[in-house]
Amino acid sequence: MTRLLTAALAVSALSLPARADEEIKLDKAPAAAVKAMKDKYPKAQVVKVEKEDDDGKSVIEFTLKDGEKKLEAEFTPEGKFVKEEAEVAEKDVPAAVLTAFKQKYPNAKPSKTEKVTKGDGGEVKYEFDIKDGDKECEVYFAPDGKFIEKKDAKDEKKPGK
Numbered sequence: 001m002t003r004l005l006t007a008a009l010a011v012s013a014l015s016l017p018a019r020a021d022e023e024i025k026l027d028k029a030p031a032a033a034v035k036a037m038k039d040k041y042p043k044a045q046v047v048k049v050e051k052e053d054d055d056g057k058s059v060i061e062f063t064l065k066d067g068e069k070k071l072e073a074e075f076t077p078e079g080k081f082v083k084e085e086a087e088v089a090e091k092d093v094p095a096a097v098l099t100a101f102k103q104k105y106p107n108a109k110p111s112k113t114e115k116v117t118k119g120d121g122g123e124v125k126y127e128f129d130i131k132d133g134d135k136e137c138e139v140y141f142a143p144d145g146k147f148i149e150k151k152d153a154k155d156e157k158k159p160g161k
Contacts, residue, residue: 021052021061032079033060040081041066041073054082084117085127096145097126104147105130105139116140129153 026034029049037046037060044066052061052074059074059082071086090098093113101108108130116125125140125148136153 021050023048023050025049029060030077030079033075033077036075036079036081037062037064037073043067044071081120083119085114086117088113088115088126093126094143094145097141097143100141100145100147101126101128101139105132108132 026046026049029051037044041062041064044062044064046062047065048063050061050063052059054074058077060077061072061074063072064070069086071084073084074082076082090113092115101110105128108128110128110130112127112129114127114129116127117123124143126143128139128141130137130139132150137150138153139150140148142148
């Protein structure tokens with residue numbers, strides 16, 4: 001009977017959904033990811049570290065403070081840079097992006113604006129966190145002001161964020 005109960009518990013544990021993210025201590029993060037982060041952001045202070053699933057791939061997300069700059073940087077467990085999301089002031093957003101944003105969302109007041117860079121020297125886009133009616137959403141624009149997409153924030157946010 002004990003074996004049957006143990007087997008049933010093991011099977012039920014395997015059927016539980018995996019958490020989308022998990023906060024971990026810096027010393028528990030993969031060494032290659034930590035080294036890559038420290039090489040890329042040598043003066044940054046680590047605020048939080050999380051294991052996450054980003055489009056089906058495992059990543060380590062570091063929440064950092066580098067002087068006055070707040071950012072999140074993602075690396076693969078093997079140390080490959082994936083993405084950086086850095087908060088930016090309105091004055092640092094390209095004029096074409098601000099103009100396009102204000103034309104498309106004339107009444108919106110962003111709660112946060114970020115410059116999102118994928119990979120080293122990769123795609124750059126600007127994210128504005130806004131309320132559209134009663135829904136919180138994220139809207140994205142290319143550096144030339146072209147509208148890219150709108151996502152419901154609840155689809156993007158992870159537990160605990």
